[in-house]
Amino acid sequence: FDDExxxxxxxxxxIAQKADVLFNNDDAAGLGVMRVAEEQGVIAIGSDYDQKAIAPGAVLTSVLANVTPMILSIVKxxxxxxxLGGILHDAGKLILAANFPDKYRQVVTAEEGAAAAFCPAEEQVFGVTHAAVGAYLFSLWGFPHAxxxxxxxxxxxxREVHPGxxxxxxxxxxxxxxxxxxxxxxxxxxxxxxxEYLNSLGLVGNLEAWQQKCRRLLEDVPDDL
Structure with missing residues (x-):
């Protein structure tokens, strides 16, 4: 890749195999390809930017890679x-509470004052958690997998580790x-x-900064919300 x-x-x-057009997608190695193409009188195609100046007698055109829109699209x-996940992640609670109010009252009572999430009590009362209920509904509606x-x-x-x-x-x-x-x-x-999950993604070092940002955001939220 970097060896001209x-x-x-x-x-x-x-060229010895009768190739009359050489295309490269390398760094320094690509320079070698284009220069030898010029020396041997064959056509070369550059990559990433206009590389005609490297071998004017050989480079016919260059393939330009415009990755910025693609990256921005992925980020967006x-x-x-x-x-949307932040807004909808607890929708399963509303579904369970609206359809089974008496049973869900048991869940709320069981979890009052506890540091644990609602999931264990939901599992005990319903055999399923609000997370699973919400996800199932959204999958039926065709929401994005992520x-x-x-x-x-x-x-x-x-339970669902991504590389990032x-x-x-x-x-x-x-x-x-x-x-x-x-x-x-x-x-x-x-x-x-x-x-452990954050560490597996190499993100555990960001937690303190995220906590500070959340603290600043919560300071602006009225106490009655």
Whole structure:
């Protein structure tokens, strides 16, 4: 990739095999390909930017890679799914409470004053959690997989590990930090946020900064909300 002489050697080998057009997608090795193409009188095609100046007698054109719109599109998709996941992640609670008010009252009573999430009590009363109910409904409605995943696993993010930051990550951390910061007993973030999961993504070092941002945001929220 970064060996110009290797690029020259590869170019000569291809020319010896009767190749009359050489295309490269390398750094220094690509320079070798284009320069040997000019020396041998064959056509070369550059990549990433206009490379005609490197070998004016050989470079016919260059393939330009415009990755910025693609990257922005991916980032926007993650942000949108994370935002919706933050709004909808507890929708299963509303569904259970609206359809089974007496039973859900048992869940609320069982969890009053406890630091645990509602999930264990929901499992005991309904045999299913609000996260699973919400995710199932949204999957039936055809919501994006990443959003359904964020709703389904926002209490158990390690059940669906991604190689990097995902909507699930945002929803899990935001939900955990919001609960942590609203406690009056000085609960530590690890009581609510899965540190092993964040560590597996290489993101555990960001937790303190995220906590500070959440604290500043919550300071602007009225106490009666």
């Amino acid at each position: 002489e290797m690029g020259r050697k590869t170019g000569l080998e291809l 998709e993650v942000v949108d799914d994370a935002f 959003l359904v995943e964020a709703v389904a696993f926002h209490h158990e993010p390690d 930051f995902a909507p699930l990550t945002a929803v899990h951390v935001a939900d955990g930090l919001e609960k942590c910061l609203r406690q009056e007993d000085g609960s530590a973030p690890e009581s609510w946020v899965n540190l």
